[in-house]
Amino acid sequence: MAMGRRRRDSALVPAVGAVRQRLRATHQPGDRPIRHLLRRRHAFRRRPQFRKLGRQVNALPAPGRLGIAVVLTAAAAIVYELLIGTLSTYLNGDSALQFSLTIGTFLAAMGTGAFAAREVGDDPLPRLLRIEIAVALLGGFSGLLLYAANGLAPGGYLACMVALVAAIGHLVGMELPMLAELLRRAGGWRNAFASALSLDYFGSLIGSLAFPFVLLPTFGAVKTALLTGIVNLAAVWLLSPRAVRPDLRGSRRIALVALALLIAGVVGAHRIVSGFEELLYRDQVLHAETTRFQRIVVTRFRDDLRLYSDRELQFSSRDEYRYHEALTHPLLAAVRHPEQVLIVGGGDGLAVREVLKDARVRGVTVVDIDPRMTALAREFGPIVALNRGALSDPRVRVANADGYRFLLHDARTYDAVVLDLPDPRTEAIARLYSREFYARLLSRLRPDGVLVTQASSPYFTREAFWSIDATLRAAGLRTQPYRIYVPSFGEWGFVMASRRPIDWAALRLPLPRRWLTRAILDDAATFDADTAATADAPVSTFESPAVWRLYRRRVRYWKD
Incomplete structure (x- = not known):
């Protein structure tokens, strides 16, 4: 009993400052001074009006629980914002547009919400609990909603x-605003609004x-959204006062239903996402994962891996050898002694496979x-079979770092450098693809060294291709x-560069290959009217980053 009484008494202590004015209003002539009543907690139990005030105080969450709830809701909000921008970039590309729309719309909508909550x-507690449940459901299922929008109405996705x-x-x-008001009423926080902002x-x-x-x-992405929704429901629990309040029972029941839905979503997320991705790619999805840097998906259709x-095709096993032979074999032919080779990008190991065909190569450094x-x-069977275990070769060193x-x-320093990079889409x-990066590469290139970079399509992204050439110069x-023709990509281009002029006609191709010939090389160095150099690249x-702007402009042109 004594412990229970202490707990009840301690629940009143934070409220002393909040009820001081009410005590003054109820103070009668002949009563003991108010400060004496505030010092003696048992006085709260002796007088009926104090017992009523105690019930009102217990009808609010404890100040500590309120503070934790502010932190949780703020963390959940920023996760939703980042997640929607990331998933939208994965589904539709153009990260600058997706994140600009997400951040700008989110902040503006927060402004309208704060204005709506000014009274x-x-x-405010019942209304706040309903809002938290709504945020948990909308935010929690945001990943699945975006997948559905992209699959069912791609034109109206934005x-x-x-x-x-x-x-x-x-x-x-x-x-x-509601949490700040609850902090003020519960007491225990100095300058409640400033405290709410700092916790937020x-x-x-x-x-x-x-x-x-x-x-x-x-x-x-999808499970993260669902788990974050559960975090919002944890805030609902923290905001629920210990005292029984009949007006909050409905919200608690709805919160339990929302929790069951979110848990069901977490359990079935993998199956649901796999179904959406098979609709997106129209092939069997063998592997899919979201990393810190990208969304990786591996598909198969018959013999095509x-x-x-991020939904951008990196290779097709039906014709990847065309791309990788054109990327590496002319380079190796142009270098007298390619003992040390640096490959930036190329984490799939396919460029490494081609480089290792040259017996002169003693070491390959792969930076991805x-x-x-x-x-x-290294580990996924279908890709290992395609790259012939290249990344497990003792001559290969892998560094996971920004190039x-x-x-x-x-x-x-290196004799040859291969830039097997994604297109400059961000x-x-x-x-x-910048002058600064190429200058840094030049400092690591030996005097007779040669580098080559993939340079996107000289037909579909013509201006970006010639911008890369101009930047190297x-x-x-x-x-x-x-340039060569790769069926999966169309017309595709590369740029080889060194300190000295490259004698293209003198290149010989002694290494084993499936497709590349001397005649193809002769044709590769010529450009027709649709792919020829643009003026003032x-x-x-x-x-x-001119190459990014030019690339994005042309991609939008072809999409429209």
């Missing part, structure tokens, strides 16, 4: 995404760190930012552009 009323972000943002914007910012930091380092690589990164990609190339940062810290990737290199730099 919190006498008891409109659906913006509507979803606006709805979640509006609800999130209503949370903070701290929760945002937690969410922004957890998303890329823990949630996304561990659970994937395909690898996708995504450790999951190189692990897949530019690797060159900043790597003191080795500003981050465009850094690896601006870095102090002599260039030799060339801009140089791409860190500050002004």
